[in-house]
Amino acid sequence: AQRVTQPEKLLSVFKGAPVELKCNYSYSGSPELFWYVQYSRQRLQLLLRHISRESIKGFTADLNKGETSFHLKKPFAQEEDSAMYYCALSAPGNTPLVFGKGTRLSVIA
Amino acid sequence: KAGVTQTPRYLIKTRGQQVTLSCSPISGHRSVSWYQQTPGQGLQFLFEYFSETQRNKGNFPGRFSGRQFSNSRSEMNVSTLELGDSALYLCASSLVPGRETQYFGPGTRLLVL
Numbered sequence: 122a123q124r125v126t127q128p129e130k131l132l133s134v135f136k137g138a139p140v141e142l143k144c145n146y147s148y149s150g151s152p153e154l155f156w157y158v159q160y161s162r163q164r165l166q167l168l169l170r171h172i173s174r175e176s177i178k179g180f181t182a183d184l185n186k187g188e189t190s191f192h193l194k195k196p197f198a199q200e201e202d203s204a205m206y207y208c209a210l211s212a213p214g215n216t217p218l219v220f221g222k223g224t225r226l227s228v229i230a
Numbered sequence: 231k232a233g234v235t236q237t238p239r240y241l242i243k244t245r246g247q248q249v250t251l252s253c254s255p256i257s258g259h260r261s262v263s264w265y266q267q268t269p270g271q272g273l274q275f276l277f278e279y280f281s282e283t284q285r286n287k288g289n290f291p292g293r294f295s296g297r298q299f300s301n302s303r304s305e306m307n308v309s310t311l312e313l314g315d316s317a318l319y320l321c322a323s324s325l326v327p328g329r330e331t332q333y334f335g336p337g338t339r340l341l342v343l
Contacts, residue, residue, distance in 0.1 A: 153329040155331070157334075164233075164234075164334045164335060164336050164337070165273075165320065165322075165334040166333075166334065167331050167332070167333075170331065172329075207272070207273060211328065211329045213328075213329075215285055215286065215327075216286065217263065217275045217278050217285075217286040217288070218263070218275070218332060219275070220265075220272060220273040220275075221272065222271065222272035222273075223272045223273070
């Protein structure tokens with residue numbers, strides 16, 4: 122079965138420092154990977170997906186099939202990046218989206 | 231387009247009662263998924279519906295059930311509530327199932343006393 126692991130429950134960084142939120146997955150095929158974000162008092166929303174290869178709000182994520190990872194990165198953290206971040210995997214076929222347990226990012230001024 | 235809506239937003243129930251939560255997807259979206267969100271477990275998948283058919287079910291007891299109507303609106307029901315059912319229940323919709331972006335509602339916060 123597919124599994125998504127986010128090893129850090131909480132990540133605290135200073136404003137202006139680089140950020141890397143880790144995501145590892147277990148799936149042998151070709152998954153679709155997503156990062157969803159939940160800001161305080163807002164609904165969960167898509168941040169980015171690997172197939173689009175976009176940079177959203179300065180965040181990027183690269184799918185590394187060899188290491189089965191999809192880490193989320195931003196070179197300079199901003200206070201407004203403080204939120205809960207979830208990595209998610211979608212496998213082909215009749216399977217639901219699988220979420221990691223999330224990482225709370227706290228950017229300290 | 232209006233986003234995903236969920237009603238009610240807040241509920242307080244006592245153990246043993248049952249509850250029904252409602253979700254209206256984005257217009258044109260035919261796939262609806264339900265999740266339970268708790269601080270300890272994060273997002274746990276409950277069900278996925280498409281065209282009134284349940285495509286997938288998560289690892290939850292039979293007390294949790296759901297359905298989807300012809301207009302794609304969905305309901306989930308929890309019978310014989312337990313304290314551990316206290317959580318935020320999220321609904322998400324997408325055009326079709328599969329590798330589509332899911333759009334989430336604000337959630338229904340259920341407190342079981």
